[in-house]
Amino acid sequence: MNSAVLALALMLPSLSFSAGTTEHAEEAGAVHWGRILDTALASSAQTGKPVFALFQEIPGCAGCRQFGREVMSHPLIVEAVETEFIPLLIHNNKPGRDTEVLQRFGEPAWNYQVVRFFNAQAQDIISRKDQVWDAGGIAERMVAALTEAKRPVPAYLKLLAAEHSPRLKQAVLAMYCFWTGEMELGRIDGVITTEAGFMDGKEVTLVRYDPQLISLPQLIAAAEKVECAHAVYVAAAELPAARTMKLKVGTISGYRAAPKSEQKKQISGTAAEKLTLDPGQATKVNAWIRTDPAKALPFLTKSQQAQLKGGA
Template sequence: MKPALLTLALMLSALSCTAGTTQQPEEAGKVHWGRILETALASSAQTGKPVFALFQEIPGCAGCKQFGRDVMSNPLLVEAVETEFTPLLIHNNKGGRDAEVMQRFGEPAWNYQVVRFLNAQGEDLIPRKDQVWDTTGIAERMVAALTQAKRPVPGCLTLLAAEQSPRLKQAVFAMYCFWTGEMALGQIDGVITTEAGFMGGHEVKLVKYDPDVISLPHLITAAEKVQCANAVSVPATDLPTARTTRLKVGTISGYRMAPASDQKKQISGTPAEKLALSPAQATKVNAWIRTAPAKALNFLTKSQQAKLKTGV
């Protein structure tokens, strides 16, 4: 083959390999987006799923790209958007159809990213809010939108909303066996994550909990009921609250995490150990996988449940 013809053949081959594939903008993350408002609203009317409308600058600034990489590429959040909502992407720096949608909703051009949650009539399910740019904030608003729409809220989404929340507090419980403690404490509502560790020469469990769900005194009482609280240590600011209980109380000092082989021992040897779980998911699956597998499934995404059932 002549050099010119060979070059042309190689070019055509390269084009054929890339034909039909479009590189998704970094600012949009990994969600499979719809781009037409009317289609999204019609889908919402048919399925009952709210519209997750992302108004985003594409191409955008460094902050827009980081939002796409860190938030809209989080695998748990991506799956929740695609399974529980109707995804819609509007470019806030373009003309044509995008500009018409922005005008309809009063969105400013070239603005930082904004997510709005719409019903099938295009009305906001919850009030519009600016500067919600992290996974926790977006997940919290997803929970609120589903609740307002009277749709079921997946347990994995509730955990995602709580896992990195700044309101979480921590406590360290001393007990006879942190493997048992991790399972029993993980079953308590309001406990988000658990971790096996050592402190003061004892096996302990580091617990992160949501004070909006369970108060420290109620957490201590629940831990005592499952025999996982020989003593409790908390940050110094929480000592007055902890001392309202009858348990021996101290401050967290010298804590160190146990080896990975001592973490989430109940999951070991089950099909769930092959799953990529977030720390909060691992806590809840570890808590229930041996005693109530159906409850453990509630904290997995649909794709994770499918993998668990097939053993992949």
């Protein structure tokens, strides 16, 4: 290979990268990013999908790298960004095109990561917000942006946001078999996660629920209908609400989780057993996979659904 050809060959990777549509720096996570604003906006106009714009320091500090590893590499976040949005990465510490974009949107240089959601006219769909640096917070804002844009919101993304919500409460319900408890209680709207366990000498299911979707009395009533509320244990502050029911009621004390082999038993032996599921996903899939698999599918990403069908 002569020197001219060699020089051209060495230049090609950098030329491709400068105009490229993907980036795999640790700070950027596992998402396949676009890098050109106008291209992203054009794609948004064509598809109707909002632009998911990450303003990030690359190379960045330890916090930036952690955000890339833990949030932008979370499998559910990655798939949601790539399928429901137009991904766009802007370096906040580079001259040229990146600096022009920072100036256009009033973003500070050398800043911590910020995620913004734009429509095809480069307008914020929801208000800009600093210091949203965890998967639950990013998922919650993704849900808000899709809702505001009148786009479908995947059930798995709603679950991810709910799992990390500070408003979640928990209750422990006793029943004759916690395998049944996890299945039946996991079907209740507003129940986000379940866990099989033991307390007060009984098999129980620990439930984390969203009080904005279901109240404690409603949860207990729904559990009674499926014979999964022989006794109810809640936080001390929740006792007044729980005592409106004609059941044994007490505070949560001495609870211990059952072994991993006893958790989500309905999934065991099905094609879903091979999937890597988030806790909320596992709860809902476990609830439906044996009796009505079609109801489990919305809680899976498209790639998980394909994997499930391939393993069926």
